[in-house]
Amino acid sequence: MTGGDAAGRGLTGNGSTGEERLRRLLGSEETAWLVERARQRLERGRPLTGTVTLGTASAAQRRAAELLLGRRAGTGTSLSVSLEEVDRVLRTSGAAPGGLHEAVVRLRGPLRDLAGEREASASAWRAAFGNLDAATAARPELTGWRAWLESTGLVRRLVPDPAQARHLLDQLAGVVARLPSPGLPIGRLAAQIAGDAHALDEGRPLGTLALSAAKALTGRAYPGEGGADARRAAWAAVGVHLDDLSSLVLCLGLPGDDRTPTGRMLAAARAAGEPCVLTLRQLRRHDGPLPSAGLVRICENPVVVAAAADELGPSCPPLVCGGGRPSAAVWRLLDLLSEGGGRFVYHGDFDWGGVAIAAAVHDRYGFEPWRFDTAAYEAAASQTVASQAGLTERPCPTPWDPALAEAMARRAVRVEEELVLPVLLSDLSSGLNDRGTR
Template sequence: MSDDDDRLRRLLGGDETAWLVERVHRRLEQGRPLSGTVTLTQASAAQRRAVELLLGRRAGSGGSVSVSLDDVDRMLRTSGVAPEGLREAVVRLRGPVRDLAVESATRAAAWQRAFAELDALVGRRPELSGWRSWLESTGLVRRLAPAAEDARPLLDRLTAVLDRLPSPGIPIGRLASETCGDAHALDEGRPLATLALSAARALGGRLYANDGGADARRAAWAAVGVHLDDLSSLVLCLGLPGDHHTPMGRVLKAAADAGEPCVLTLRQLRRHESPLTAGLVRVCENPVVVAAAADELGPSCPPLVCTGGRPSTAVWRLLDLLSSGGAAFTYHGDFDWGGVAIASAVYERFGFRPWRFDVSAYEAAPSSAPLTGRPCATPWDPELARAMARRAVRVEEELVIPDLLADLASAM
């Protein structure tokens, strides 16, 4: 150790001046200038004597002691103990100084790169923008993958999954295998599954955070066309004609003859390979319509299928079987932006005639409930979207059930 190092340690390297060195070190890390005064409240007698030795003068009286950083810097330079001043002295005592601003900028850039693919997708999918803000505000990604280098592959896989949603119908294991190269990547409890499920909830109009157990998880995935198994994806129908020679046909026939609603599983629908012949099929959004039709019309109810909100894989499969059998569709749903989005998905895939689901029906329906959400197009009646944006009220399907039942009765 040189004489200058020994002198420096005697002046600033002891326990009594450690507080001063720490304050200067913190300023250096933060990129702040080494000027002005620092104060130690409730200074001990030993700390006061150390400051007096450092500055070569009395440090005043009272419970606190103040030190001019400019004076210390000048003394270190002129004495030759640290020719480059206070910064040099602290580096010699404590080692290299971190640049926190640079480190912060580097971390921010790394996280920006980690989110780049996902943010590009969200830019193309504005319906995910609220969910993306929720991710940022909750810090969920950083809790699941604290380092940006770990988060980037996770978020890239998440982007690949979301790029396939909503799906017309796919098992979750196959979705995981095709997007991530790992059939178990979306298994419950995995970080990717946690993020993907929150996004599925966003796409399905649900709360982003986990809001229930296994049933809620199945419903959230089903709303975007992903099924966890062949028994959890369901569709509700009434009055669909069956047959005597297939298992599902016999189920449908028994339900239709009894005038009772029928719940079909995806397993049943996948095992039924022949088209279903039903003529004109009415499609509604809410199960309460099916229940009312069964109560009012019973076995006389014409074919009616319920999407139950956003169509599940089972709903799509049933509509596919009906379409391949030559069925035509007429559709009714909630007059809100969520209902319009569901109708648009059905219209894009099969087409339909509106069933009291056009601008005249909307304007005639009484309602004062505020319309919220993101507007979307109504390609079966472009004027409907403009009327909804202008009137800004929602009309739930339950409010017009008497009219829907009258239509079903007149078709008997």
Template sequence: MSDRLTRLLGGEELAWLVDRARTRLERGKPLTGSVSLAGATHGQRRAVETLLGRRAGSGASLSVSLEEVDRVLRASGACDGLAQAVAVLRGPIRDLTALAADRDTAWRTAFAALDTHLADRKALDGRVADRQDLGGRVADRQALAGWRGWLDSSGLVRRLAPEPADAGSLLDRLVAVLARLPSTGVPIGRLAAETCGDAHALDDGRPVATLALSAARALAGLPYAAEGGADARRAAWAAVGVHLDELSSLVLSLGLPGDPTPGEPHVRTLRQLRRAEPINAGLVRLCENPVVVAAAADDLGAACPPLVCVNGRPSAAVWRLLDLLAAGGSSFAYHGDFDWGGVAIAAAVHERVGFTPWRYDAASYQRAASAAPLAGRAVPTPWDPPLSEAMRRRAVRVEEELVLSDLLSDLAPL
């Protein structure tokens, strides 16, 4: 049967016909109707004519009835029909529908631990009214729901681990990392070792690091896709309490207890702060930009009250200093740029340690002169809800430099 079948249907000129029939069978479709081949060669036409025992027509495309081929094969005794012929010539027929279903199941299994973890975190959010009880996280953990959808739409996991089994192992390690975020301050190597069993698992470019960094950005309210550069990576990790090293993470202050030179700005490293005791500095003013600290040092010197600069997205050192101040009984007053990025930074600080606004409310915003356009997505301002709406309506941004004289007058002793 095999030799006769090979002579009838096994030639190169009829390979397209066998392949079309195989595709139909693998998709669970019957071998009925016709299949067509555009631009058929003379040899392909002659092969069909030889198989069917008649002319194959002269149109632009070559059309063949599958039922007719089936009848010819049965009548020749070469095999028990076209379906059997395809199996003999091409091997066992796969059930693509079943294989796809099995693969879908395998992928759901791979994501099961992550989805369970996110569901548990969301449920915990619903039961706990005081967000500080959850470790002062940077952003509501429900932000991870959008990130989870982005993982699917971007195909990031499947690019990093094309096979479900490998993806499952990768996502299991990711879940172990997420269970520790946000942190109150942990070295990234230690986090990697304790969650992944590999101190370098969260190094830049490693698969679990790529996923974990995107989740950290989600928790911090940043775009999920990582920006280029070490500074952006360091800032994203710092926003969830993870530091890349203890010496490069810094915080700038002026007038705090223990500053070595009164009246001069002082830079503390995270390493120093990790060994420090809680600090009671009374009311501590917080600003977003270093220019405020520099101007206060120039104009007020040692007379400047306690002032800390968060310097954009707070570093691990900034968070550590704020935690030490809060633990010591200090209170905070905050000012930052009136733009949506500045508001997001302020929201993170407000959620973690709380503050009263320092010329950082709707009334102050309306008084500030500026013509710079405000771009970006609106962010809530829980310390002064009307501020967000005022910024949305007025649509101008006001940087701290534009109100520097007002801030310095507040800092000046009476």
């Protein structure tokens, strides 16, 4: 007779019920670790086979194991127990005819299906992201951002429940579908998408996620820099303004008049040969188109405006700076100039971000390239030092000159606007013809 058989005989001959016998064998505090190990295996879908070990066992835990098994449980600090042996003891003693599996359920209650729970949770989260994934599927510039959301677990930290997260992510999909959206106040966007004018405020879950999407659309780091100025700039880059005073546009040499406050500001700045900064508030309040400016030069970087003011002063022809991604104020000024009969020529950085900005301007107004075509790129790229950074972003089409995108993809050389500043100033000094070339 084995020790386990002797233990079972001793515990079945005293009139105890099966429940009492089970409690005596496995229901004590000293055997709780063993039951817990068995429960964990069952809930993870693993068989009750092999040995489990308690690293540091007390004398009481060792005596409980010996009572259960009907034999000495070894020496030393650790305690190892065979799950098959426990199962056999429980069956033969009558404490749990169904073995260890039955004993665990009786002692700890129904088992969880952890694998099933994980699959159900994964399915719920896939459904939660469904509309957002559909909104980003055709927008390759958001592919990295979507993967970042998944890898960082940001959504799950903001809203742990997938049902609640689905509502939030559906709203986020609505915001993404509207970006970029030139000239839209953030409160109006929030109200239209979420029914709450403050849903995109700083610190709100939708505001946090939507801001990261805005950064992704403009090539910024998704966590990015903090602070009110960085947040304002990120939103402005996709055409959403936080208020009418924070959205600005820089210009030089635009004609003014005596009819409106904005017209008088432009006239005074032109006469002085100084750059002028206009707010969205001023441009929104301006009544009617601006005085006809004829051919208007558009550049991407403020350094061009500063250099033109230094060298040309009052003689500089009309020049508007997009400042990277055009803000709501930039779009509004260009609208007013276009309504007044203005025509545009454009120059920007020869990189894919600069091309994307130019494409947005071209799509809205059309323009002639100002040394922003294939010939100008080939010439500038040939003079660029080898250490100049290459083109690493995703290529973009150049509808004003389709061959330009092909040349940039082939040469993969980045040419910033500052590197061709002398020739741009020469153009401004001597004038441009209608096609934006000298």
